[in-house]
Amino acid sequence: MTDEPTSKRRRRLLASLASAGLVGVAGCNGGDGTETDGTPGSEGGTDTPTQGGDGSLGAEFSEFRGSGVLAQGREEVGGTRIEELPNLEGELTIYLGGGEGGLYRDLINKLEEIYPDFEATPRVSGTSDAANTLITEGSATPADVFWSVDAGSLAAVAAEDLTSELPSEVTDPVPDEFHPNGAWVGTAGRARAIPYNTEALSESDIPDDVMALPDSGIAGNMGWGPTYGAFQAFITAMRITEGEEATRQWLQGMVDAGITEYANEFFVANAVADGEVQAGFANHYYALRVQAARPNAPIDLAFTSGDAGALINVAGAAVLEPSPQQELAQTFVRHLLSAEAQEYFATRAYAYPMIPGVPPVGDLPRIDELNPPEFDLARLSEIGPTVELMREVGVL
Secondary structure, eight states, X not given: OTTOOHHHHHHHHHHHHHOXXXXXXXXXXXXXXXXXXXXXXXXXXXXXXXXXXXXXXXXXXXHHSOOSGGGTTOOOOOSOOGGGSOOOOEEEEEEEESTTHHHHHHHHHHHHHHOTTEEEEEEEEOHHHHHHHHHHHGGGOOOSEEEESOXXXXXHXXXXXXXXXXXXXXXXXXXXXXXXXXXXXXEEEEEEXXXXXXXXXXGGGSOSXXXXXXXXXXXXXXXXXXXSHHHXXXXXXXXXXXXXXXXXXXXXXXXXXXXXXXXSHHHHHHHHHHTSSSEEOEEHHXXXXXXXXXXXXXXXXXXXXXXXXXXXXXXXXXEBTTOSOHHHHHHHHHHXXXXXXXXXXXXXXXXXXXXXXXXXXXXXXXXXXXXXXXXXXXXXXXXXXXXXXXXXXXXX
16 A cells, blocks of 8 residues: 555545545536536546436545534535645645634645645744744744634735745635735635524614614624724725724714623624614624524624725735745645535634635625725734724713
């Protein structure tokens, strides 16, 4: 077995991960109608991929897809399959920034199972801590890849000329706004949303313009988590797009209306479902986590349009310029954008996939159906003035 080619080992390991059946779906249509080719035998093998009689996806997805009500009944997906990518062979040091470190480590472990000649050493810390460490280490950093849940931290590292330009084969599947100048590329998205209690409100009760909320009549029955990083990123986008004075008035208007404060946005979503408040501010996936735990919870999502309340932030990855492992690091990032990895993010984190062939879970609108503001995500790193403004208003 020691002389077995890596491509054959990979097919064997993918099959064992799935525990049954053959790998992949060939020549199917992605969820967006785009024709895709997921043929797994592309490295010289003669395997013929099949699809289950129940219309289920290829068997390898059983190891990558999450479980539960939101992962059931998934349509076929498109995109590049792991089988089609170059091998991962060698060692990488990966700095992981943010609260999804466990989820990311699990995916790394799956890749190590598929590729016995690949070894990754992750270092987990907060997004700003990871970015500051990289900036401090500079060209002496031992890291090869920076994988962060926040675009602002990626932008801060890129601003120090510490990231390599990613080639087009890495970035092309991802919308342009999520790979600025090729310095990094988005791997999973999260949309700002307004979770609301369906027993108290209907979607039409939520203003289409987030700036109208203080005067909407529901502000006093809303919840927010002002100490939470995602909320502060939302206010940063508001401050930059609407101006500091308009943002100050918006914050003051919400405070004057009697908005309720929570420690984080998962608590906000739970409070909405429990009827403590009628609506709130949160990233979209918090409501989905409530729905996954309580399928009958009276909670749904509304999205504003073209404003900071419709911001889409992303987790993303960058290859670091000082790394001697440029090709391997780029191949690793390509694996994060594979159909399997994107299905993993969609069904386990309830994130927005970055490639068009993989749909989001549940009844979420597709990412191209949302209307985010025209906004440079790199500017989310400008958090200092936002925190100062929120303190002046008394929100923090």
